[in-house]
Amino acid sequence: xxxxxxxxxxxxxxxxxxxxxxxxxxxxxxxxxxxxxxxxxxxxxxxxxxxxxxxxxxxxxxxxxxxxxxxxxxxxxxxxxxxxxxxxxxxxxxxxxxxxxxxxxxxxxx
Amino acid sequence: xxxxxxxxxxxxxxxxxxxxxxxxxxxxxxxxxxxxxxxxxxxxxxxxxxxxxxxxxxxxxxxxxxxxxxxxxxxxxxxxxxxxxxxxxxxxxxxxxxxxxxxxxxxxxxxxxxx
Numbered sequence: 001x002x003x004x005x006x007x008x009x010x011x012x013x014x015x016x017x018x019x020x021x022x023x024x025x026x027x028x029x030x031x032x033x034x035x036x037x038x039x040x041x042x043x044x045x046x047x048x049x050x051x052x053x054x055x056x057x058x059x060x061x062x063x064x065x066x067x068x069x070x071x072x073x074x075x076x077x078x079x080x081x082x083x084x085x086x087x088x089x090x091x092x093x094x095x096x097x098x099x100x101x102x103x104x105x106x107x108x109x110x
Numbered sequence: 111x112x113x114x115x116x117x118x119x120x121x122x123x124x125x126x127x128x129x130x131x132x133x134x135x136x137x138x139x140x141x142x143x144x145x146x147x148x149x150x151x152x153x154x155x156x157x158x159x160x161x162x163x164x165x166x167x168x169x170x171x172x173x174x175x176x177x178x179x180x181x182x183x184x185x186x187x188x189x190x191x192x193x194x195x196x197x198x199x200x201x202x203x204x205x206x207x208x209x210x211x212x213x214x215x216x217x218x219x220x221x222x223x224x225x
Contacts, residue, residue: 043216
């Protein structure tokens with residue numbers, strides 16, 4: 001399983017775009033990249049998943065370069081409610097042998 | 111759908127007692143996962159099932175832990191005997207293998223305190 005490396009924490013202000021980068025140098029051919037969000041006292045919640053290039057949904061965008069050794073989660077115009085821990089995961093096509101790293105604690109300030 | 115349901119939400123027990131955590135996955139999902147989260151170790155995958163069969167239990171910390179899935183709508187995680195170091199939040203999650211993304215849906219968790 002590919003190990004991931006993310007910043008421990010990030011600060012931002014309301015209305016700004018936030019980009020969280022994850023490094024996964026040993027990603028395998030069959031691996032997908034998945035991001036989860038976790039609020040205190042809640043279980044993680046799926047944000048977005050991708051294999052290559054760019055994926056966008058109503059919540060975020062995921063940018064994956066051609067070598068797939070890193071990925072960037074982009075949150076447009078964050079609000080106070082986006083304060084949470086964000087996890088980057090890399091797993092096989094089944095995505096089921098999941099290893100959560102330490103995650104990135106995002107603090108959004110007013 | 112009500113989402114993944116876990117019970118109890120909170121459990122306080124004394125060292126040496128048996129603890130049983132329960133999970134009802136989302137209907138139609140064929141994968142079920144048990145995780146444990148602590149401040150020190152983060153979120154750890156303990157075991158996961160596919161079609162009620164345990165696939166990987168390499169994350170189960172020791173023989174005191176056991177998990178079962180007698181049918182597609184119910185799973186248990188049992189700790190016997192419990193120890194203070196088992197105190198953590200235990201999450202159950204489920205996933206379907208037929209969707210476009212391999213998304214896991216997490217339950218609200220059970221906060222276990224062993225005194």
